[in-house]
Amino acid sequence: MRTIAVVGASVAGTRAARSLRNAGFDGRLVLVGDDARTPYDRPPLSKGFLAGTQGEADLALLDTDDEAELALELRLGARVEQLDAHAGRLRLADGHEIGADGVVVATGGRPRRLPGSEGVEGVHVLRTLDDAVALRSALTDSTSRVVVVGAGFLGAEVASTCRGMGLDVTLLDASPLPLAALLGERIARCCAALHSAHGTDVRHGRSVARLRTAPSGRGARVTGVELDDGTVLPADVVVTGLGIVPNTEWLEGSGLRLGNGVHTDAGMVTDVPTVVAVGDVARYGATEGTRRHEHWTSAGEQADVAATNLLAGHTTVTFRPSGYFWSDQYGRTLQLAGHPGPDDRVEIVDGDPEDRFTARYTDASGTTTAVFGMGSARAFGRLRRAELGRAGPARAVQPA
Numbered sequence: 001m002r003t004i005a006v007v008g009a010s011v012a013g014t015r016a017a018r019s020l021r022n023a024g025f026d027g028r029l030v031l032v033g034d035d036a037r038t039p040y041d042r043p044p045l046s047k048g049f050l051a052g053t054q055g056e057a058d059l060a061l062l063d064t065d066d067e068a069e070l071a072l073e074l075r076l077g078a079r080v081e082q083l084d085a086h087a088g089r090l091r092l093a094d095g096h097e098i099g100a101d102g103v104v105v106a107t108g109g110r111p112r113r114l115p116g117s118e119g120v121e122g123v124h125v126l127r128t129l130d131d132a133v134a135l136r137s138a139l140t141d142s143t144s145r146v147v148v149v150g151a152g153f154l155g156a157e158v159a160s161t162c163r164g165m166g167l168d169v170t171l172l173d174a175s176p177l178p179l180a181a182l183l184g185e186r187i188a189r190c191c192a193a194l195h196s197a198h199g200t201d202v203r204h205g206r207s208v209a210r211l212r213t214a215p216s217g218r219g220a221r222v223t224g225v226e227l228d229d230g231t232v233l234p235a236d237v238v239v240t241g242l243g244i245v246p247n248t249e250w251l252e253g254s255g256l257r258l259g260n261g262v263h264t265d266a267g268m269v270t271d272v273p274t275v276v277a278v279g280d281v282a283r284y285g286a287t288e289g290t291r292r293h294e295h296w297t298s299a300g301e302q303a304d305v306a307a308t309n310l311l312a313g314h315t316t317v318t319f320r321p322s323g324y325f326w327s328d329q330y331g332r333t334l335q336l337a338g339h340p341g342p343d344d345r346v347e348i349v350d351g352d353p354e355d356r357f358t359a360r361y362t363d364a365s366g367t368t369t370a371v372f373g374m375g376s377a378r379a380f381g382r383l384r385r386a387e388l389g390r391a392g393p394a395r396a397v398q399p400a
């Protein structure tokens, strides 16, 4: 291969570029991203950056040494509008074309919006650095009451950071027990209790009926959130954390199989062997069907696998996710590794489930499927090594 184009310049794209070089690719490597900023990392946006303890320089995914070492041709602020996967041709919004023998799709996702919230002042999403700058400015600008809609990890972190800033926070979720589908009921209850213990007003099993607004200079400004039971929660700022929509529109008509992501095989290779997909946008073939991961660690794990297979011209290794992710809330790091099943038994291995602890998930045969830690990074690391092996393999060589 002489030219590989990586589309999407966030963690999956930059990691894919690195993996390609590590795997020996020495041709032209073009990294195209529609965000004009130098590639940056997203996890701090809901944590230290939002709290004001980290600045923009702390977010860099690539420094100038990396760029030189990776010999990257960076095209930032450049949107790819079309891909012809079979011909290996990309068309940019400014009319330029890039011919590439190999393509890495790493275009991630954008936040799902609350219906009726578009253009309403005081309502925020959090995905980009610009979103984080705008939210931080709103939170420090005489705001006192924040309603966070959606109690997944993103919403939970925003709630935690806002509490750390001394704001009144309500965390709202339509599900009776957020995170239960992922972590099981016992651990999900511990996560919910952590919010209450830190003064966040937790409202589960209630959804938004509509936003209350008042006229403002530029249109409408949010004043509160009306729930489906008629309760009105006054709010100066509303933050929605309702998940993402994968960015695949630019791939319509490309020849790739789409559907809530870009479909790939278990080696991150699409139906066209010269195109691979990685990160939040990739829907890969797993044993239990197809799956997308929306976690930082999976993006890097997938990048290694995709790079190997792209250079080989077919699938030689498959993605075996470690299932690892972390989230920082109220001074504690929550960590999961492995793959808990819905019927797994959960056992607290040590610590206090109302504060800091580690837990093990086991299936019906007594095999450990996952380990979890809250505010207990060292104990979690030990338990993970003991129960799941070192970091857990992210790739597996396919049998010949």
Ligand SMILES: Cc1cc2nc3c(=O)[nH]c(=O)nc-3n(C[C@H](O)[C@H](O)[C@H](O)COP(=O)(O)OP(=O)(O)OC[C@H]3O[C@@H](n4cnc5c(N)ncnc54)[C@H](O)[C@@H]3O)c2cc1C
Pocket: 007, 008, 009, 010, 011, 012, 013, 032, 033, 034, 035, 042, 043, 044, 045, 046, 078, 079, 080, 081, 106, 107, 108, 109, 110, 126, 127, 128, 154, 247, 250, 278, 279, 280, 281, 293, 294, 295, 296, 297, 299, 324, 325, 326, 327, 328
């Ligand atoms: C605030 C926040 C906090 C998070 N915290 C954690 C955490 O603590 N732990 C964890 O495991 N995960 C966390 N995550 C999730 C993690 O950051 C994501 O899984 C990760 O960013 C996915 O990377 P990606 O490169 O696949 O996609 P993205 O980060 O979405 O990047 C895709 C890039 O492609 C660009 N793009 C899209 N379409 C085009 C196009 N047509 N042409 C050119 N460029 C395009 C986009 O602008 C974007 O820059 C967090 C996410 C957010 C938003």
